[in-house]
Amino acid sequence: MSWMHRLAALLLAAVLCGGAFAQSTAAPPEATVADLRAQLDRIPDSVESNAEVRELIARINAIGVQADKFIASRTGQLNDLNARLGELGNPPAEGAAAEDPDITRQRAALLKDRNALDADIRLARLVTVDAQQRGSELLAKRRALFEAQLTERAPSPLGRQFWFDISDAWPADVERLATLGDELRASFDTAREPAHRTAALASMTVALLLVLLGNWAAERGLAQLAARVLPAGRLRRSLLVLAIVAVNVLLVALAAQGVFATLDRHGIWGPQIRKLAQAVVQSIIFIAFVVGLGRALLSNGRPSWRLPPIPDEMARRLAPFPWLTALIAVLVWAPTQINAVVDASFAAVVATHVVTALALTALIGTMLWRLREPQAAPAAAPTTEAAQPPPAEPERPMWISFLLSAVALAVIVIWTLVAVGYVAMASFLASQLTWTGIVASAFYVLFKFADDLFMALVSSRSDFGQKLQKSFGFAPRTLDQAAVVLSGLSRVALFFYMVIALATPLGTSPGEVFQRSGKFGTGVKIGEFELVPGAIFSAVAVLAVGFVALRVIKKWLEAHYLPQTALEPGMQSSITTLLGYVGGILVVAFALSALGIGIERIAWVASALSVGIGFGLQAIVQNFISGLILLAERPVKVGDWVVLGNAEGDVRRINVRATEIQLGDRSTLIVPNSEFITKTVRNMTLANAEGRVLIRLPMPLNTDAQRTRELMLAACADHAGVLPSPAPTVTLEGIENGMLIFQAIAYVQSPRLAGGVRSDLLFAILDLLKEAGLPLAVPTMVMSPTEPPAPPAPTPPLPV
Numbered sequence: 001m002s003w004m005h006r007l008a009a010l011l012l013a014a015v016l017c018g019g020a021f022a023q024s025t026a027a028p029p030e031a032t033v034a035d036l037r038a039q040l041d042r043i044p045d046s047v048e049s050n051a052e053v054r055e056l057i058a059r060i061n062a063i064g065v066q067a068d069k070f071i072a073s074r075t076g077q078l079n080d081l082n083a084r085l086g087e088l089g090n091p092p093a094e095g096a097a098a099e100d101p102d103i104t105r106q107r108a109a110l111l112k113d114r115n116a117l118d119a120d121i122r123l124a125r126l127v128t129v130d131a132q133q134r135g136s137e138l139l140a141k142r143r144a145l146f147e148a149q150l151t152e153r154a155p156s157p158l159g160r161q162f163w164f165d166i167s168d169a170w171p172a173d174v175e176r177l178a179t180l181g182d183e184l185r186a187s188f189d190t191a192r193e194p195a196h197r198t199a200a201l202a203s204m205t206v207a208l209l210l211v212l213l214g215n216w217a218a219e220r221g222l223a224q225l226a227a228r229v230l231p232a233g234r235l236r237r238s239l240l241v242l243a244i245v246a247v248n249v250l251l252v253a254l255a256a257q258g259v260f261a262t263l264d265r266h267g268i269w270g271p272q273i274r275k276l277a278q279a280v281v282q283s284i285i286f287i288a289f290v291v292g293l294g295r296a297l298l299s300n301g302r303p304s305w306r307l308p309p310i311p312d313e314m315a316r317r318l319a320p321f322p323w324l325t326a327l328i329a330v331l332v333w334a335p336t337q338i339n340a341v342v343d344a345s346f347a348a349v350v351a352t353h354v355v356t357a358l359a360l361t362a363l364i365g366t367m368l369w370r371l372r373e374p375q376a377a378p379a380a381a382p383t384t385e386a387a388q389p390p391p392a393e394p395e396r397p398m399w400i401s402f403l404l405s406a407v408a409l410a411v412i413v414i415w416t417l418v419a420v421g422y423v424a425m426a427s428f429l430a431s432q433l434t435w436t437g438i439v440a441s442a443f444y445v446l447f448k449f450a451d452d453l454f455m456a457l458v459s460s461r462s463d464f465g466q467k468l469q470k471s472f473g474f475a476p477r478t479l480d481q482a483a484v485v486l487s488g489l490s491r492v493a494l495f496f497y498m499v500i501a502l503a504t505p506l507g508t509s510p511g512e513v514f515q516r517s518g519k520f521g522t523g524v525k526i527g528e529f530e531l532v533p534g535a536i537f538s539a540v541a542v543l544a545v546g547f548v549a550l551r552v553i554k555k556w557l558e559a560h561y562l563p564q565t566a567l568e569p570g571m572q573s574s575i576t577t578l579l580g581y582v583g584g585i586l587v588v589a590f591a592l593s594a595l596g597i598g599i600e601r602i603a604w605v606a607s608a609l610s611v612g613i614g615f616g617l618q619a620i621v622q623n624f625i626s627g628l629i630l631l632a633e634r635p636v637k638v639g640d641w642v643v644l645g646n647a648e649g650d651v652r653r654i655n656v657r658a659t660e661i662q663l664g665d666r667s668t669l670i671v672p673n674s675e676f677i678t679k680t681v682r683n684m685t686l687a688n689a690e691g692r693v694l695i696r697l698p699m700p701l702n703t704d705a706q707r708t709r710e711l712m713l714a715a716c717a718d719h720a721g722v723l724p725s726p727a728p729t730v731t732l733e734g735i736e737n738g739m740l741i742f743q744a745i746a747y748v749q750s751p752r753l754a755g756g757v758r759s760d761l762l763f764a765i766l767d768l769l770k771e772a773g774l775p776l777a778v779p780t781m782v783m784s785p786t787e788p789p790a791p792p793a794p795t796p797p798l799p800v
Contacts, residue, residue, distance in 0.1 A: 031066050033123045039063050040131060056138055064131040070124045074117055081114040154350045156421040162350070169345035176342040183270035196266040203262035207255035214255075218247045223302065235456040237305050238449040241296040245445075248292030249285060256281045272341050279337045287326040293441055294322025307448055317370045321363075325434075328363050332356045353427035357418050360430035361411045364437075368408055407433065436502060443498040450490035458483040472551050482544075489540065539595040546587030554579060573638040577654060578631050619672075623657045626673035630654055636676050636683060641751045643682035644671060650752075684751040690723065691751035693758045697765070698739040698777040705732060705740060708774055712744045715764040721757045722746045739777040 031039075040063055043056055088107050092099050155161035191200045222243050230236040260281050263269060269277055298315045299306040306315065335352040338344070410433055417426035459465045460476035465483075468474050554576050562572040630636055631654060640651045642661065649663040659676065661669040675681075684691070699708055709730045716728035728746035735741070744765075748757050769776065 031070070033067075033070065033120050033127065036063055036067055036070070036124070036127045040127060040134065043134060057135055060131050060135045060138070064128055064135075067124045067128045067131065071121055071128070074121050074124070078114065078117050078121060081110055081117065085110050085114065151422075152424055153421045154346075154353075154423050156419060157354050157423075158419055162347075165347035166351055169347040173342075173344050173348050176344060177338070180272055180276075180338070180342050183273050187268050187270055187273050190268045191263065191266075196268060199262055199266055200268065203259045207259045210251050210255045210258075214251045215248055218251065219244055222247065223305070234448070235452040237307050238445065238452045240305060241299075241307050241445050242449055244296045245289065245292040249289050252288035253285045256284045276337060276341050279333075283329070283333050283337075287329055290329070290438060291322045291326050293438070293445070294325065297441060297445070298322070307445065314371070318367070321367055321370075324363060324366075328359050332359050350423055353423040354418060357414055357423065357426040357430040360434050361414050364407065364430075364433060365411050368404060368411075371404060439498060439501045443494060443501070446494050447491055450494060451487045454483045454486040454490065458486060472548060473555050474551070489537075536595065539591040542591045542594045543587060546590060547584075550580065550583040550587060553583070573654075578628075581628075619674075623673045626677045627654060627657065627659075630659070630673055630676055636681060639685070641684035643684065644675065644679070647671070691748045691754040693722070693744075693746045693748060693754050693761060695744040695758060695761060695765070696733075697742045697744075698736070699742060700775070700777045701735070701738060701740060703740055703774055705742075707772060708742055708769070711768040711772060711774070712742065712765055715761055715768055716744060716746045718764065719746075719757060719760055721748050721753055721760070723748060 226240045300319050414426045414429050456462050457464050460479040465479045649661045652662050653660040658670045658672050712730045716722050730744045733741040733743050
């Protein structure tokens with residue numbers, strides 16, 4: 001069996017064991033309102049340490065959750081009782097006929113139950129409010145403790161008092177450590193007993209194999225799987241980084257939790273060692289996250305898969321830092337946890353702060369030095385004509401240089417604080433600086449993943465985006481804009497939680513910060529409106545789903561249903577256009593409803609629009625209403641041949657504001673819709689789609705009129721474009737200026753064919769008249785007596 005199969009089997013076994021444990025654990029009974037109130041009253045008002053505050057906040061949050069569950073479970077019952085009371089109706093008025101005694105007793109019993117249930121719900125809501133207030137008070141006290149500890153000044157490590165305090169507290173601290181060492185030796189001796197030895201060794205062996213070989217096999221398996229399944233592109237790289245980090249953390253967490261659970265089940269841990277072991281498990285998981293994230297970002301084994309734009313040489317210089325970060329984290333974390341377990345002296349706590357500040361700033365300073373270190377110059381090669389100079393290294397952006405300078409300044413400030421004795425502040429700033437780098441690296445991966453995900457799924461250049469184009473008819477630009485908008489929304493959400501993660505070490509816990517984010521998620525009131533992040537995402541989802549559904553319905557109508565009806569193409573286009581307008585208005589209305597903005601909330605918007613219409617939006621509204629009238633009454637529809645003033649052409653599209661007319665020279669004329677309502681429009685194809693050809697010919701007075709008529713009718717009858725019904729006609733209109741005026745009228749299938757047919761008929765008639773010897777009349781030129789002819793130009797003399 002391969003390592004990948006073994007890893008999958010182990011993960012499956014862990015999941016199954018977790019599921020069996022969850023099923024075997026019975027749900028605790030639901031607490032009553034009196035129990036919740038008693039639990040809340042037992043919480044003390046005074047606190048002395050951050051650990052105590054953290055424990056009390058966890059208890060208060062649990063009480064609040066139980067109260068919310070109680071309210072949710074009783075609300076349904078209250079609604080049922082109200083519905084049943086509504087069915088029974090109100091009691092009869094005084095003087096009215098008496099009702100059935102059973103109905104009266106049933107109403108009284110239901111009313112009693114309803115009042116009792118309503119009272120319980122009100123008391124539970126009061127418990128929730130009190131719990132929130134108590135939690136806020138504890139958080140305020142915790143922040144006060146944190147600020148007091150942070151600004152407390154201790155002896156400087158550069159002075160003698162610092163070392164004297166350590167020397168004085170050393171015997172007591174050594175005695176406390178001896179107690180912890182005795183408990184550790186007792187735990188070790190217990191683990192060596194035959195009853196526990198096999199389980200302890202087996203759990204540690206499996207844990208080591210899972211951490212070392214499991215991670216090795218998982219990284220290679222994920223790389224091969226990504227190269228085989230995912231298409232080449234940025235999404236493959238960002239998804240691989242996330243997968244590697246997640247698998248590393250998962251395997252290390254399984255290994256650490258497995259060893260801890262095994263030893264704990266065999267009773268190996270003592271009370272202090274058990275607390276220390278729990279902290280060890282959490283720290284190991286965090287260190288695995290840091291190491292996995294750093295190695296995945298650098299990707300020295302696969303430079304082409306590297307997510308950030310880091311040169312290969314710089315990535316190789318930074319390769320040891322994920323492991324150095326883990327090592328220094330252990331060196332910094334171990335004294336802190338031991339001090340908390342054994343309740344070490346104040347001098348030991350101060351020394352721990354000094355070690356933390358100096359170790360972390362040494363790590364940060366070394367990293368800055370390696371980042372600023374110039375790359376080694378390549379070995380000199382013999383110059384030849386074909387040799388090309390090495391490519392110039394890209395210049396570092398200014399913001400990166402500014403950021404590195406700010407970090408270097410922060411390191412100097414931390415060293416100064418350590419020197420003057422503010423070691424707690426220095427330790428906090430060093431920890432916060434390191435934590436900021438870790439959080440920024442993690443969210444950099446998440447930002448890239450969100451961007452790559454939507455670009456790979458929605459963009460017009462992706463396979464899925466091309467399928468969306470074919471299925472729903474989306475324009476490529478629309479898909480690209482949707483991808484950018486979705487990526488931006490995801491980045492905003494990630495940025496919000498990045499701020500939460502950055503604020504976590506600031507004297508608060510993740511639970512408190514996420515509790516604040518949950519309160520923010522319930523809504524922020526701005527004036528008369530309440531903005532709820534969940535409602536915003538719901539409104540965006542309604543818009544996206546609504547417009548996609550509208551596009552699907554319009555495409556189905558255009559491609560399948562409407563072509564099967566007897567409606568002409570212009571009417572079909574009008575129906576789909578109207579559907580688009582109405583559907584768009586409904587989708588926007590539903591989105592506003594999801595956002596919590598009803599019709600009554602936007603009355604001021606209507607007032608503002610009315611004022612705007614009165615001043616500057618008259619033309620826009622007039623054209624919009626005119627467009628609706630055109631689509632409804634259809635005096636002009638898509639495909640008609642219209643004449644508007646000096647413009648003549650086909651109606652191609654009726655939009656919200658204007659109508660597009662294609663002229664004979666293939667240019668497009670944009671006409672406001674109000675022009676078709678307020679002015680005279682000639683629609684050549686409204687009632688009759690046939691076109692008319694009109695030809696007027698002047699002939700001499702001595703022309704054989706009957707012969708001319710026969711020849712013109714013959715020309716019309718011989719042309720394939722002339723309709724036989726109505727039949728073409730030739731009439732003699734009269735005599736003008738000494739000439740006979742013949743007029744021929746013929747009909748064609750469309751006005752668009754009239755020009756070409758008229759030209760063909762003129763050519764044919766002229767040929768027939770020429771063959772019959774019937775000349776056209778020649779216009780006479782009449783000279784005006786007031787304008788004598790110009791004298792000829794004088795001839796220049798010939799040269800001698």
